[in-house]
Amino acid sequence: MLTLATCALTVVLWVLYEQVTRPRLSVAYRSPAGKITPTMFSTRYPENAKFKNELEFMRITRKLSSDNEILINKMVYQASVELGIPPSVLWCLLFQESRFNHLLGLDADGRARGLGQFSYYSFYEINHDLGRYTQSNLSLFRNLLGTDIRFISAPEKDITQPSSYFFIPTAVTATAAYLNNRYHQLKRNAERRNLRYDPDLMWLISAMAYNKGTRSVLTLWNETQDRGGKQSLENLLSDPQAFFDTTANTKHLTKVFSRIWPLEKSARYAKELSIHMTQMKDCSLSSELIESIGAKLEP
Amino acid sequence: MTPTNRQSPFGALKRLKPDRASVVVMTTLLFVVAALTALVFLADRQTLHLTSGSLKSFSGLHRAYEKKGLAHYLREKENLRHEVASILQKNSKSLEAIEASNIAVFLFPDLLPDSNFEKMDALELWYPHQMAIERAPHTLDSRQKFEDLRANIYNYENPDRDEPQLSDQARQVIRIYDTLSAL
Numbered sequence: 001m002l003t004l005a006t007c008a009l010t011v012v013l014w015v016l017y018e019q020v021t022r023p024r025l026s027v028a029y030r031s032p033a034g035k036i037t038p039t040m041f042s043t044r045y046p047e048n049a050k051f052k053n054e055l056e057f058m059r060i061t062r063k064l065s066s067d068n069e070i071l072i073n074k075m076v077y078q079a080s081v082e083l084g085i086p087p088s089v090l091w092c093l094l095f096q097e098s099r100f101n102h103l104l105g106l107d108a109d110g111r112a113r114g115l116g117q118f119s120y121y122s123f124y125e126i127n128h129d130l131g132r133y134t135q136s137n138l139s140l141f142r143n144l145l146g147t148d149i150r151f152i153s154a155p156e157k158d159i160t161q162p163s164s165y166f167f168i169p170t171a172v173t174a175t176a177a178y179l180n181n182r183y184h185q186l187k188r189n190a191e192r193r194n195l196r197y198d199p200d201l202m203w204l205i206s207a208m209a210y211n212k213g214t215r216s217v218l219t220l221w222n223e224t225q226d227r228g229g230k231q232s233l234e235n236l237l238s239d240p241q242a243f244f245d246t247t248a249n250t251k252h253l254t255k256v257f258s259r260i261w262p263l264e265k266s267a268r269y270a271k272e273l274s275i276h277m278t279q280m281k282d283c284s285l286s287s288e289l290i291e292s293i294g295a296k297l298e299p
Numbered sequence: 300m301t302p303t304n305r306q307s308p309f310g311a312l313k314r315l316k317p318d319r320a321s322v323v324v325m326t327t328l329l330f331v332v333a334a335l336t337a338l339v340f341l342a343d344r345q346t347l348h349l350t351s352g353s354l355k356s357f358s359g360l361h362r363a364y365e366k367k368g369l370a371h372y373l374r375e376k377e378n379l380r381h382e383v384a385s386i387l388q389k390n391s392k393s394l395e396a397i398e399a400s401n402i403a404v405f406l407f408p409d410l411l412p413d414s415n416f417e418k419m420d421a422l423e424l425w426y427p428h429q430m431a432i433e434r435a436p437h438t439l440d441s442r443q444k445f446e447d448l449r450a451n452i453y454n455y456e457n458p459d460r461d462e463p464q465l466s467d468q469a470r471q472v473i474r475i476y477d478t479l480s481a482l
Binding site: 110111112117118119121122124125128129185189192211212213214215216218219221222225259260261265269272 | 397400401414415416417419420446447449450451453454455456457458459460461462463464466
């Protein structure tokens with residue numbers, strides 16, 4: 001009897017613990033201006049069953065500790081509210097880049113480091129040119145971390161110091177700032193030409209620039225405009241179906257990127273980007289929108 | 300009198316033993332197939348290559364400065380600018396035009412049409428730095444400008460943060476201004 005009661009109590013406590021430690025978000029996020037707006041993004045990310053299962057496997061195998069997951073979720077939410085980023089976009093970006101291994105690259109020869117896979121030049125922008133595109137980045141570190149902890153780097157020792165990119169709060173905050181810079185860089189490009197665009201979709205386009213460089217995005221914009229005029233480009237920037245059809249078309253992306261790179265590299269980058277954007281879609285968009293889009297990768 | 304056959308390639312082939320003839324035919328066929336394959340492969344690569352004599356000078360601009368100094372470099376750069384402008388004005392879609400456009404992105408962004416989405420970022424992220432370096436090369440300030448220019452170009456173009464990559468044009472521009480700003 002005592003054993004049964006102990007087991008029952010353990011189960012109840014475990015359920016309560018899970019309920020408390022998993023943050024629940026409202027249906028729509030509140031922008032910095034205080035307005036609640038409807039959004040195309042999921043509030044229960046990752047949306048896709050495959051990623052949910054993968055996340056659960058990471059928890060079971062201790063590849064992702066409960067403390068780290070709580071900390072990442074908390075910082076993602078805070079950074080998102082501060083900068084107006086859809087939380088699922090930032091969360092899914094970090095998940096795609098590193099599978100939440102905040103020490104990724106610490107003992108490796110590759111150049112990319114940490115949760116957001118920052119390179120030397122990513123650090124350079126955050127450390128030296130943080131406020132180039134938006135003032136909101138300038139107060140970000142102080143508001144989230146209590147102080148401006150820059151000069152950020154990826155040291156091999158003292159990795160828990162606040163200025164280390166291997167420190168989770170710093171990694172999430174810096175990644176959010178970098179993504180925010182891409183967003184504002186692309187947004188002003190569109191607005192200077194009075195192009196109609198969907199602000200939510202622009203965040204996904206920013207994720208594209210984060211992954212493959214702003215030049216890949218602007219080259220696609222140039223090609224789309226050359227081929228189909230302003231209307232075709234506005235369609236790309238405002239219709240999720242058109243956007244994901246384009247990013248799923250590796251042959252088309254290869255042709256676009258061949259304006260910059262040799263064919264072999266173009267094909268490789270096109271395939272990588274296509275996979276990345278499909279995963280971002282499946283992870284971050286609401287299930288209703290994913291079903292209505294129905295874009296698939298080319299065979 | 301024995302009639303003689305007219306000399307012809309096919310007649311010559313007929314006089315060969317069948318196994319020699321088939322070797323010749325197979326070898327010829329293989330050569331043709333190999334040549335066609337190479338042609339298709341090269342055409343399909345769409346590798347940008349310097350077709351215009353003046354565009355070729357782009358790859359040697361840093362040496363122009365090293366060998367004969369700033370004034371010579373600026374003259375060579377101006378000549379290249381005229382050639383790029385001339386090609387861009389034709390508004391064609393040729394490989395040469397694409398290459399000229401890519402050179403313009405990193406060296407002459409003011410020549411790009413206003414409709415080009417890369418123009419604005421190029422005019423802000425590296426063009427002013429290049430002007431500043433040319434005005435006062437080999438100074439601490441020029442070196443700082445170069446560090447900013449290089450970071451901006453990498454963040455703008457690099458598609459692989461783990462193994463950073465740059466296009467030939469971006470790489471050459473970085474080489475030029477690395478040379479001009481060296482301490």
